[in-house]
Amino acid sequence: MIELAGVTKRYGEKVVVDDLTFHVRPGSVTGFLGPNGAGKSTTMRMMLDLDRPTAGQVRIDGKRYAELRDPLRYIGALLDAKAMHGGRSARDNLMCLALSNRIPAARVDEVLEEVGLAAVARKRPKGFSLGMGQRLGIAAALLGDPEILMFDEPVNGLDPEGIHWIRTLMRDLAAKGRTVFVSSHLMSxxxxxxDHLVVIGRGRLLADTSMPEFIAQNSRSFVRMRTPEPEKLHDALCAAGIVVETTPEGAFEVPDVPVERLGELAAEHGVVLHELSPEHASLEEAFIRMTGAAAEYRTGPHGALPAQARGAAEDPTGHRGARTAGKDA
Structure with a gap:
């Protein structure tokens, strides 16, 4: 389990992470979402002691990361696939990690096979494609067969087969009782x-809830109805006290009424229906609705950042255009 209690990170006057408290529990895949600049990468770095919190604490199975003996056996992480040594072979990169964490050498070949890199194990990652480099980073995360896995943009550069593979892998690990924490901008x-979502904006916690609850709480659901007899259907719905919204195409949108009730009502009045379909918002729509006010970087009417956002694009030390751990994706 990963536990954050009152975690805050400041760079000078800039508060990047603001009093974050949440738990990442075993047995499910927890998604970590937030707009650009929300503090996601900084939060994940603090989980691994790559950044120190200004206040609060992070615990991995009850301990700070730095207190873990052989940490790769507790938690495996993919934060930056390019962090591998480009001059060493893929196998040697993993072997160094294995030796430093007392992991058997045989495990290196196992994970290379698992991620599909066995055939290029002797090649240097500086010549790898983006997707191959990503697979090597995933192999490093899996190396210690840890109970906790953290992935930042794990599908970056993967082809469709690779995306399906990593998605299935994460869900299988969670089904086996592992803790899986994944950050991504790909809402689909x-x-x-x-299964579960933790959403932050401007460094603050916005939501800590299940996927269905998040969508239900931050979206508009309705039933779409189309008929060649719009006036007859409209009168029947209004007579039943049902609020109806008409679309420009002439369809009806009916919120807060079960689709079964609407179908029965149409049948009672002899109305022919060409469509009767419940419509639910996507995760992307729910996410935008919740985080719109918390988005630090927003596009202006002509594609330019507003002045306030341009000013915010400075890094915590005041250098324009730079990106640091304090200005993460």
């Missing part, structure tokens, strides 16, 4: 992978 992929 997150919707297929995550």
């Amino acid at each position: 992929e997150m919707a297929l992978t995550a």
Whole structure:
């Protein structure tokens, strides 16, 4: 389990992470979402002691990361696939990690086979494609067969087969009782992978809830109805006290009424229906609705950042255009 209690990170006057408290529990895939600049990468770095919190604490199975003996056996992480040594072979990169964490050498070949890199194990990662480098980073995360896995943008650079593989891997690990924590900007992929969501904006916690609850609480659901007899259907719905919204195409949108009730009502009045379909918001729509006010970087009417956002694009030390751990994706 990963536990954050009152975690805050400041760079000078800039508060990047603001009093974050949440738990990442075993047995499910927890998605970590937030707009650009929300503090996600900084939070994940603090989990691994790559950044120190200004206040609060992070615990991995009850201990700070730095207190873990052989940490790769507790938690495996993919934060930056390019962190591998480009001059060493893929196998040697993993062997160094294995030796430093007392992991058997045989495990190196196992994970290379698992991620599909066995055939290029002797090649140097500086010549790898983006997807191959990503697979090597995933192999490093899996190396210690840890109970906790953290992935930042795990599908980056992967082809469709690779995306399906990593999605299935994460869900299988969670089903075996592992703790899986994944950050991604791909809402369609997150919707297929995550069971639970932690959402932050401007460094603050916005939501800590299940995927269905998050969508239900931050979206508008309705039933769409189309008929060749719009006036007859409209009168029947209004007579039943049902609020109806008409679309420009002439369809009806009916919120807060079960689809079964609407079908029965149409049948009672002899109305022919060409469509009767419940419509639910996607994760992307729910995410935008919740985080719109917390987005630090927003596009202006002509594609330019507003002045306030341009000013915020400075890094915590005041250098324009730079990106640091304090200005993460």
